[in-house]
Amino acid sequence: MAYLSQVKSNGKQYIYLCMYVGTQQYSTRKERRVYSFGESRKALIRMKRWKRRFSEFPQELLDLGCGMKELEEWIQTLETGITKTGRKFPKIRATS
Template structure:
């Protein structure tokens, strides 16, 4: 199962797609970042473009089993600040018109 994660660095917020992998050798992390969407504002713009032109959706994400349904969930999560499970996902990007 893949889910969005965020990291704040140098005053900017970056969005990643992560997968739960359990224990990893030489690490205490239980997740693995599998795709970087980049800075949150640009990530939202990119995701909306993919929604309009799904043919531009990255092959890497398709190979991970992600599709239009997941893309729509990611966009909603970033815009509303709430995940599909109801968990808070604080981003600096709120609903904008692109």
């Protein structure tokens, strides 16, 4: 199961797609970042473009089993600030 994660660095918020992997050797993290969407505002704009032109959706995400349904959920999460499971996620505002 893949989910969105955010990391703040140098005053900017970056969005990643993570997957739960349990314990990892040499690490206490229980997730692995599998895709970087980049800076949050640009990530939302890029996702909206992919929704309009799904042919531009990255093959890497398709290989992970992600599709239009997941893309719509990610956009909704970024715009509303609430994930599909109800946890809070920092809201992003972008024009597109």
